[in-house]
Amino acid sequence: MKTNKILRDSIIFGFAFFAVFFGAGNLIFPPSIGFASGSEWSNALVGFVLTGIILPLFALIAVLNAGGKFEDLTHPISPWFHKAFNLICMVFIAMLVTVPRTAATTHEIGVQTLFPDFPVSGTMVVFFALNYYFAMDKSYLLDKVGRFLTPGLFAILLFIVLKGTFDPIGTPINTNLENSFSHSFIGAYQTGDVFTGLLCASIFIAAIVGKGYTKSTDMRKIVINGTVIAGMGLLIVYGGLLYLGAAGSGLFPSDIESTALLTGLINQLLGDYGTVALAVAVSLACLTTAIGITAAIADFLSQLTNNKVSYKTWVVLVCISGVSVGLLGVENIINFSLPLFLGLYPVSILLVFLGIFRKYIPNAGAYKGSVILTLLISLFETLGAFGMNVSFVNEWISRIPLSGFGFAWLLPAVIGFIVGAVIHNLFSKKNDYDLDNNPVSND
Numbered sequence: 001m002k003t004n005k006i007l008r009d010s011i012i013f014g015f016a017f018f019a020v021f022f023g024a025g026n027l028i029f030p031p032s033i034g035f036a037s038g039s040e041w042s043n044a045l046v047g048f049v050l051t052g053i054i055l056p057l058f059a060l061i062a063v064l065n066a067g068g069k070f071e072d073l074t075h076p077i078s079p080w081f082h083k084a085f086n087l088i089c090m091v092f093i094a095m096l097v098t099v100p101r102t103a104a105t106t107h108e109i110g111v112q113t114l115f116p117d118f119p120v121s122g123t124m125v126v127f128f129a130l131n132y133y134f135a136m137d138k139s140y141l142l143d144k145v146g147r148f149l150t151p152g153l154f155a156i157l158l159f160i161v162l163k164g165t166f167d168p169i170g171t172p173i174n175t176n177l178e179n180s181f182s183h184s185f186i187g188a189y190q191t192g193d194v195f196t197g198l199l200c201a202s203i204f205i206a207a208i209v210g211k212g213y214t215k216s217t218d219m220r221k222i223v224i225n226g227t228v229i230a231g232m233g234l235l236i237v238y239g240g241l242l243y244l245g246a247a248g249s250g251l252f253p254s255d256i257e258s259t260a261l262l263t264g265l266i267n268q269l270l271g272d273y274g275t276v277a278l279a280v281a282v283s284l285a286c287l288t289t290a291i292g293i294t295a296a297i298a299d300f301l302s303q304l305t306n307n308k309v310s311y312k313t314w315v316v317l318v319c320i321s322g323v324s325v326g327l328l329g330v331e332n333i334i335n336f337s338l339p340l341f342l343g344l345y346p347v348s349i350l351l352v353f354l355g356i357f358r359k360y361i362p363n364a365g366a367y368k369g370s371v372i373l374t375l376l377i378s379l380f381e382t383l384g385a386f387g388m389n390v391s392f393v394n395e396w397i398s399r400i401p402l403s404g405f406g407f408a409w410l411l412p413a414v415i416g417f418i419v420g421a422v423i424h425n426l427f428s429k430k431n432d433y434d435l436d437n438n439p440v441s442n443d
Contacts, residue, residue, distance in 0.1 A: 009211055010222050013204065014229025018154075020200055021056055021234060023098075023289050026191045027157075027282065028105065028258040028330065030238045031265055033184045034245025035256075038175035041246035045239055047184030052191050053234045055352055057227040059197025060204060062355020064223050068205040070198055073355050076364035077371050087304065088344065089195050090297050095318055097337040098192060099293055100325035102286035103127045108259035108330055110283030113275055124326045128319040130287060135294040135315045153281045154233070160269065160278075161240025164247065169268045172246040175254070182405040189341040190334060194348045244269070257331045294318045343382030346374050346409040362421045363428070369420020373412035381408065 030048060037044035066073035071082040107123040177183060204226075205219070213219050248265050256264070267275045298314035325333060350370060354361060361367065377400075380393050400408045 006218065006221055007225070009208075009213075010225030011229060013208065013222055013226035014233075016207075017057070017060070017204070017226050017230035018233045020204075021193050021196060021230065022154075022237065023102075023191075023285070026052075026193075026238075027109075027241065028262055029187065029190055030241035031245030031248075031262050032258040033187050034242035034247075035249050035252070035261055036175060036183065036245075037172075037177055037180040037242075038246055038249035039172040040175070040177060040180035041172055041243060044180040044184035044246075045242055047181040048188045048238060048242060049235065051185050051188035052193060052238055053231050055349060056191075056193035056197040057231050058356055059194055059348075059352045060201045060223055060227060062352045062358075063198065063201035064205060064220065065355050065358045068209075069202045073198070073351060076367040078368075083304070085347075086199065086300060089199065090300050092340055093192060093195060093337075093344065094293050094297050095321055096325055097333060097340065099131075099290050099297075099318060100322045100328075101330060101333050101337075102290040102293075103131075103322055103326035104328070104330040104333060105259060106283045106286040107326075108257075109263055110279040110286070113263060113279035120327060120329070124323045127287065127290070127326070128322050131290050131294055131322070132315060132319045134291045135298065135318075136312060153285050154237070156277055156281050157237050157241075160244070160266065160274070161237060164244035164265075164269055165240055167269075168247040169244070169265065170247045170249070170251050173250040175249055179405060182407075186342070186406045189345045190338065192341070194345065194352065198348060198351060258334065259330050290322070294322075339382045342406075343378045346378045346413075347371060350374050350409075350413055363424045365420040365422070365424020365428070366417045367420070369416035369418070369423070370413045371416070372420075373416035374409045377409040377412050 029052075033044055033048060034041050063070055063073050066075075070086075071079075074081040074085065103124055104120075106127055107118075107120050111118050111123045205223070208219055208222050211222075213222055244265055245261065248261070248268065251268065252261060252264055263275060263278075266278050270277075294315060297318055298311045301314045302309060302311040328336075354367060354370070377397060380397060384394050397403055397408050401411055402408065
């Protein structure tokens with residue numbers, strides 16, 4: 001009986017994991033990556049699976065290994081690190097990228113398809129007026145809509161994926177992309193799902209405990225089973241969409257925008273009715289995603305300011321910034337946000353690995369050393385992406401192995417891990433803390 005209950009709840013949480021990680025805005029990235037990769041789509045799929053599926057799901061296990069809370073995972077770095085990391089992610093990623101991107105996606109895939117002459121400013125005003133109404137009210141309608149919307153959206157996508165796979169619209173061509181793996185691996189940063197895994201893991205784990213699973217072995221079974229189920233669903237959807245983009249690599253101009261590509265692919269595959277069905281589903285999914293993220297941002301920032309700036313005020317500010325940034329359009333949001341992801345994602349990936357292999361990490365110094373060097377490399381690369389080059393530093397970074405593939409941070413992370421661990425062993429004091437938050441003694 002217990003085994004059946006674990007299996008049933010594993011399936012429930014697996015679908016919940018899928019629903020959180022799969023955002024309607026993420027629809028645009030797999031097809032565009034497949035389109036750019038063309039005949040090299042299989043290598044691109046491996047890169048996308050690593051960054052867009054495996055690492056986000058591993059993030060849940062990493063937090064579980066640390067005790068079930070993100071702050072526990074980052075405590076060896078510093079007690080304040082989780083607040084700083086959350087603040088940066090909430091403001092620079094969620095508030096300035098994710099929320100306005102959902103609105104822009106709604107206009108370009110949804111509204112423009114249904115009402116071609118409707119102005120983008122009108123979409124932004126209507127979208128964020130609805131977002132404001134539901135986020136302010138914290139209505140349970142969101143949950144009710146989500147229960148029907150997610151299965152419905154998945155059903156539409158599954159049909160698209162199956163038809164696109166077994167009745168492809170074309171044949172992938174050679175696009176002359178130099179390294180489809182690294183292009184896809186880094187391109188999948190834009191999904192933001194590693195952030196989602198790290199920041200939402202404690203919510204999932206608390207929900208599992210609330211189901212009565214208090215033993216660590218049972219909790220681990222639920223999490224691992226759930227990640228496998230979610231991973232399979234994400235692989236089917238993302239893999240199918242990526243191949244759909246590759247199959248259309250010879251049908252559209254190489255400089256086509258991501259949203260226009262997705263709409264064009266669906267139109268080629270299913271005609272006008274398929275495009276309309278996708279437009280409706282994506283619009284509703286983007287709205288519910290935006291409402292949930294807006295509520296999360298406002299909750300966090302109001303607590304961070306000790307309610308000196310209220311929840312309702314933060315909702316208004318998120319909506320105002322959403323309108324302003326959303327007017328830029330999806331492609332412009334993707335372009336200006338890429339340096340932000342380049343700066344933050346390496347640290348997030350590193351945190352996942354530190355959590356996964358937590359029991360093998362010698363001390364807190366290994367955490368600090370690897371994170372500090374990764375942050376430094378990422379900071380200078382981000383400044384360079386914004387055109388603020390520090391010539392001698394950027395020249396030095398370009399000589400680091402794997403830097404040409406976008407992994408300049410990897411070797412410094414390993415060096416920082418080793419050096420940090422050695423320094424900690426040599427200079428740690430009695431009042432320092434180990435990975436279990438217990439005093440360390442050198443006696």
